[in-house]
Amino acid sequence: MPTHRARVNTLCMEKPSADRLGPDTWLAAAYAMFEEGGVNAVRIDPLAKRLNITRGSFYWHFKDRAALLRAVLDRWVEQETERTIAANEDEGGEAAKRLLRLLKTCASDDGRLEVGVREWATGDPDALEIVRKMDERRIGYMAELAREAGAPEHEATARARLAYLAWLGFYTGIAPAPVEQRLADMEQLQRMVLAQ
Secondary structure, three states: OOOOOOOOHHHOOOOOOOOOOOOOHHHHHHHHHHHHHHHHHHHHHHHHHHHOOHHHHHOOOOOOOHHHHHHHHHHHHHHHHHHHHHHHHHHHHOHHHHHHHHHHHHOOOOOOHHHHHHHHHHHOOHHHHHHHHHHHHHHHHHEEEEEHHOOOOOOOHHHHHHEEEEEEEHHOOOOOOOOOHHHHHHHHHHHHHHHO
């Protein structure tokens, strides 16, 4: 569930000072590389080169590449699910409005992180378990909004699941729809979820 993320490209091009280069700098660069090229793009040597620092400093902050990848996955959970839900709730409004805003927020993203995480999960059981939990969390939140907005209690979860799968499907098309079309489709999708 994407939010508008601050890019770290400028940070990654500057030579970091010794007092600024900490685990968050490595993680931000790794997250950007993951978004650009998926799990296989996140390698220690290219990260060090991007940060203009020796690879040895990486090991002050992370045990190994697996630890860094776990941190990338944790950041994905926090930014793409928990912060998105929290921001949507903070903006308030009736449940129908919150559901539409959530769908539009998700549809305005390019989907690279979602696709990358799901590709990673096909070959990594730990990543797969986290993706499954986040899918359940997201669908549960959408179902909660649907029920609150008046969708039939016994259908809310199934409708939320279908809406969620439709949203993910936007990212897998060979010729993705323009963002304006996706946003209009989200309005229709919201009406379908809430139909009485």
